[in-house]
Amino acid sequence: PLTTDMYYFSDYFKQCSDLESGWCNIPKKRRFKPTEMLIAAYHNKVVWFAYKGWFNWNIDNDWTGGILIEPKKIVDTCTSNDWSQGIEPAPSSDDRSLLGINFDKHSPRDYFTNCVAYHGTFNSPIDCRWHDCHSRSSNLRNQQMTVAIYVR
Numbered sequence: 001p002l003t004t005d006m007y008y009f010s011d012y013f014k015q016c017s018d019l020e021s022g023w024c025n026i027p028k029k030r031r032f033k034p035t036e037m038l039i040a041a042y043h044n045k046v047v048w049f050a051y052k053g054w055f056n057w058n059i060d061n062d063w064t065g066g067i068l069i070e071p072k073k074i075v076d077t078c079t080s081n082d083w084s085q086g087i088e089p090a091p092s093s094d095d096r097s098l099l100g101i102n103f104d105k106h107s108p109r110d111y112f113t114n115c116v117a118y119h120g121t122f123n124s125p126i127d128c129r130w131h132d133c134h135s136r137s138s139n140l141r142n143q144q145m146t147v148a149i150y151v152r
Contacts, residue, residue: 002122007100008149009065030060034151039068039089042146050074051088055151063099066091078105097122103147
């Protein structure tokens, strides 16, 4: 089940040891005085997309901290739809309570529609993993995907 501890702006500490089997969070990211952040998605330890930008100082405050500032593509192998190739990920959810957990690559400037993780409600999330990002040659729809935010 989803909990508010999973928000990337949460004060809850959970050690980052194995992103393939769960989630993690390091609170108070600003204390490291980072200058950059990167959002990446993985499946079976393979990077499917990664975008970096300037560090967003809201990351410890609310969901808007997951918006990349001046994003630049590092890698993007999403090919399921023409609208997701080359589009940076951004926080998104049709239920605002999922903002801070959920991302979208289809319409990153529209923060209240679409998703690459969940839609529905916080207490009744509906799986939408890979809807905007899967290879035409693979069947990854609704399979495990890890989205990670890195700061440095």
